[in-house]
Amino acid sequence: MRKKYQNLKIKQLDSKLKSKDLKGLQIPARGWIWEIRNTIGMGHRQLAKRLNISPPAVAGLEKSEAEGNITLNSLKKVAKAMKCNLVYALVPETSFEKIVADQSAIVAGAMFKRINHSMKLEEQDLNSKEGKKIMEDIMEEINREKRGKIWDYEV
Numbered sequence: 001m002r003k004k005y006q007n008l009k010i011k012q013l014d015s016k017l018k019s020k021d022l023k024g025l026q027i028p029a030r031g032w033i034w035e036i037r038n039t040i041g042m043g044h045r046q047l048a049k050r051l052n053i054s055p056p057a058v059a060g061l062e063k064s065e066a067e068g069n070i071t072l073n074s075l076k077k078v079a080k081a082m083k084c085n086l087v088y089a090l091v092p093e094t095s096f097e098k099i100v101a102d103q104s105a106i107v108a109g110a111m112f113k114r115i116n117h118s119m120k121l122e123e124q125d126l127n128s129k130e131g132k133k134i135m136e137d138i139m140e141e142i143n144r145e146k147r148g149k150i151w152d153y154e155v
Contacts, residue, residue: 031065
């Protein structure tokens with residue numbers, strides 16, 4: 001993606017996934033299939049007929065969902081059979097903008113540490129004003145040229 005539009009894309013995706021409802025949404029203990037099926041009063045046999053599978057296979061789907069082993073394709077079919085839509089999203093804990101800024105700061109800190117160590121070895125210690133300026137320069141360089149490389153660094 002062109003760097004020019006990367007910040008705009010981050011803001012747009014943050015806005016799209018900002019809903020507080022999504023962040024607090026908990027998967028029911030027995031899974032969504034069981035929860036919705038029971039809420040709407042649909043039995044195993046009735047759902048099985050809609051899916052063209054056996055009633056024990058419905059129980060198997062519910063079990064695999066509760067264990068976290070169900071496929072998205074299976075969930076999509078079950079959702080359609082129960083007149084639902086499958087909504088699939090990865091929702092950031094904070095915002096994508098903050099995730100990128102935090103990772104950039106980690107990378108900048110690591111780069112600054114190496115620079116500062118080299119300068120100390122050469123007996124050219126940085127004062128806080130110089131250190132702050134170097135950090136600002138590093139952050140600017142990361143945002144301008146190295147945005148895609150920030151994920152190469154371990155956190």
